Amino acid sequence: MxxxxxxxxxxxxxxxxxxxxxxxxxxxxxxxxxxxxxxxxxxxxxxxxxxxxxxxxxxxxxxxxxxxxxxxxxxxxxxxxxxxxxxxxxxxxxxxxxxxxxxxxxxxxxxxxxxxLPLARYLGGAADTVRTDVTLSVDEPERLATAARARVADGFDVLKIKVGTDPVGDVARITAIRAAVGPDVQIRLDANQGWTPRQAVRAIRAMEDSGAGIELVEQPVAGHDIAGLAHVTAHVDTPTLADEAVYGVRDLLAVIQQRAADMVNVKLAKSAGLGPARTLLELAAAAGVGTMVGSMMETHVGLGAAASLVAAYGTTAVSDLDAAWWISDTPVVGGIRYDGATVLLPDAPGLGIEGVVDPPMHTEP
Missing domain, CATH: 3.30.390.10 (Enolase-like, N-terminal domain)
Known part of the structure; x- marks a missing residue:
């Protein structure tokens, strides 16, 4: 066959x-x-x-x-x-x-x-739900505070804030978000390589001093700058998460050997699929490096696979699986669904997808 x-x-x-x-x-x-x-x-x-x-x-x-x-x-x-x-x-x-x-x-x-078998069970797991954070796009403090309150009302209790455009402004943005959502909501940052090492240390320390309560900071510096990432990790108390710095095993080994980050974000589109991603998760666990599974801007196809990986292997932090939540007109029949911060895996073989169609193109108002 x-x-x-x-x-x-x-x-x-x-x-x-x-x-x-x-x-x-x-x-x-x-x-x-x-x-x-x-x-x-x-x-x-x-x-x-x-x-x-x-x-x-x-x-x-x-x-x-x-x-x-x-x-x-x-x-x-x-x-x-x-x-x-x-x-x-x-x-x-x-x-x-x-x-x-x-x-x-x-x-x-x-x-x-x-x-x-559902893909998660095929991979060796039994869970049929996983939790996700939700991302807040780069914006001004007042609009971010409003968006943060809206996402908490939607059922999310882990907010991922996009920063890296302006270190001083980023501190003001996070302060406004914390004031808006209170102390019980987790806030994590993703700088998307936007800071220099010096800017990263200054910004993260300022947030620490402000009492903003940051869970982690993802990829504060350029992905190729492992030494710069190690410098940031050594000079702040907030855990750092390597993302663009790690595509495969060699990259993760370099991060581990240089103690460049406390955690790693494993993504299927970076690591080349579920097979390599499983290896990265196992290597990180063996080295005592924290883990989460993330995504690019993908549909329910890629997110279903990533969620199945989390359901089977688990991670040390709530994973970043909200990309398909942003889609207003899904191209997928079947597959995963969202219930607030919970990703619901289908009780159907594989990814549970029955078909894929191209939705109408979006036009700006």
């Missing part, structure tokens, strides 16, 4: 609110959805999001890689020989992490469907 087809589809899903970070502003989630089909008609889904400012990968590049060498690597092969298939995908091209991750997830989804 071999794999008989590998197809791709470009999807652009509108967001209900613009998503703004230190690196970019977007009103859509733009991604390539891959479908892997076997002779019995079972389908597995994965996706490769376009993330110019992080991975550098485009829709056209991901699609070309999937339609070319990755398709050739798996076509005609036994879908139950999963580990051999994953090795073939990893060796079929250099880099192209998002494209590889899409095919890796689709192969896992297909294998779980063939086994009649």
């Amino acid at each position: 071999p794999i008989i087809d590998v197809t791709t589809q470009v999807v652009s899903a509108p967001l209900h609110t613009p998503f703004v970070t230190a690196l970019r502003r977007t009103t859509t989630t733009d991604t390539v959805v891959v479908t892997v089909t076997d002779t019995d008609g079972h389908r597995g889904y994965g996706e490769a999001p376009q993330v110019w400012k992080v991975t550098g990968e485009s829709l056209a590049g991901a699609r070309a890689c999937i339609d070319g060498p990755l398709r050739a690597a798996v076509l005609g092969r036994d879908p139950d020989d999963l580990q051999a298939l994953l090795r073939a995908v990893r060796g079929a091209a250099v880099a192209n992490h998002g494209a590889k991750g899409a095919v890796d997830v689709a192969l896992h989804d297909l294998a779980a469907r063939r086994a009649g």
Whole structure:
């Protein structure tokens, strides 16, 4: 019962609110959805999001890689020989992490469907719900305070605040948010590489002195600057989380060896799929490094896979799985759902996705 087809589809899903970070502003989630089909008609889904400012990968590049060498690597092969298939995908091209991750997830989804198991159970877990934080985009203090109150009213108790545009202004933003939501809501920061090491230390110390109660700070400096990240980690009390600094095992080993961060954010589009992501989580746990699973701006396909990974493996901190929550018109039939801060995994084989359609394009008012 071999794999008989590998197809791709470009999807652009509108967001209900613009998503703004230190690196970019977007009103859509733009991604390539891959479908892997076997002779019995079972389908597995994965996706490769376009993330110019992080991975550098485009829709056209991901699609070309999937339609070319990755398709050739798996076509005609036994879908139950999963580990051999994953090795073939990893060796079929250099880099192209998002494209590889899409095919890796689709192969896992297909294998779980063939086994009649939800993906989380196929990965060895039993949970059918996981918690997520919610992100607040870069904005002015007053509007951020209003947005923070709204998200708490929606049921979220962990807020991820995008900072990194202005160290002094960032302190004012966090102070306003803390005053708006009170002491019981967790606040974490994501600078998206926006600070220099010196700016990061100054800003984080100011927030510590203000009593803002920051849970962690994600990627305060440039991803390539491991020494700078280590400097920040050594000079603040707030835990630091490596994101853009870690794509694969070599990167995580460098962070561990240099004690550059207290935690690591594992993302499928960076690590090239569930197989490598599982290795990163296990390595981090063995080294005493904290973990969470995150996402790019992805649809319910990628988020379903990430949530299934968390359900099976667990993390030391609430994971960052809200990306599909931002989508106002889902392109997916079936799959995960959101109930406030809870991601509900479907009780259906694989990712539980019945199909993917391209929703209407979003236009600015």
